Amino acid sequence: EAQVTQNPRYLITVTGKKLTVTCSQNMNHEYMSWYRQDPGLGLRQIYYSMNVEVTDKGDVPEGYKVSRKEKRNFPLILESPSPNQTSLYFCASTPSVGPDNEQFFGPGTRLTVL
Amino acid sequence: SQQGEEDPQALSIQEGENATMNCSYKTSINNLQWYRQNSGRGLVHLILIRSNEREKHSGRLRVTLDTSKKSSSLLITASRAADTASYFCATDTHTGNQFYFGTGTSLTVIP
Numbered sequence: 622e623a624q625v626t627q628n629p630r631y632l633i634t635v636t637g638k639k640l641t642v643t644c645s646q647n648m649n650h651e652y653m654s655w656y657r658q659d660p661g662l663g664l665r666q667i668y669y670s671m672n673v674e675v676t677d678k679g680d681v682p683e684g685y686k687v688s689r690k691e692k693r694n695f696p697l698i699l700e701s702p703s704p705n706q707t708s709l710y711f712c713a714s715t716p717s718v719g720p721d722n723e724q725f726f727g728p729g730t731r732l733t734v735l
Numbered sequence: 736s737q738q739g740e741e742d743p744q745a746l747s748i749q750e751g752e753n754a755t756m757n758c759s760y761k762t763s764i765n766n767l768q769w770y771r772q773n774s775g776r777g778l779v780h781l782i783l784i785r786s787n788e789r790e791k792h793s794g795r796l797r798v799t800l801d802t803s804k805k806s807s808s809l810l811i812t813a814s815r816a817a818d819t820a821s822y823f824c825a826t827d828t829h830t831g832n833q834f835y836f837g838t839g840t841s842l843t844v845i846p
Contacts, residue, residue, distance in 0.1 A: 664836035718832045720785055726777035
């Protein structure tokens with residue numbers, strides 16, 4: 622089944638404890654992206670990657686890191702999480718950048734930073 | 736720098752009625768997409784309209800795009816209780832590599 626998976630789905634952590642949220646897609650998509658969703662603010666793009674070893678900042682990159690060593694994986698790293706990073710996070714992928722760039726979303730990771 | 740803004744924020748209708756939601760954006764786009772989200776779950780793509788298109792249909796969905804007004808509308812006809820969800824518009828930059836989502840319209844369809 623074609624899908625985007627994220628792990629973990631739920632995570633409660635404490636300020637300053639490094640964490641990684643994994644994202645994997647099995648559709649051979651070139652483009653992958655991370656979003657955070659907060660009440661009243663919609664989805665905001667954190668980072669995106671147009672291909673292996675190519676990553677770029679989105680609208681709200683502060684406090685986050687990403688890597689794209691393989692086409693299928695795009696982990697989101699929080700080196701020193703803070704309470705303002707408590708949010709619902711989504712990973713998404715799309716076949717390529719172009720006129721028909723429909724995004725496929727993962728199920729989401731709900732992160733709470735105490 | 737969020738581009739999309741949806742209107743209304745919330746909409747409640749009876750089953751069988753039509754639902755219309757609007758989206759406005761700020762800069763030039765490559766295309767505009769609509770997504771649906773059931774409570775707390777991942778977004779699902781509904782329909783994409785390119786910047787050179789004015790109207791598109793898919794089943795009970797009708798999308799219009801007015802690039803001169805930088806606005807789009809999503810019409811769901813003959814709504815069903817199962818259409819209850821949040822709906823988001825998303826635009827990309829003219830290069831197509833960065834996306835902006837609106838704040839969403841929460842639709843409730845009452846059986």
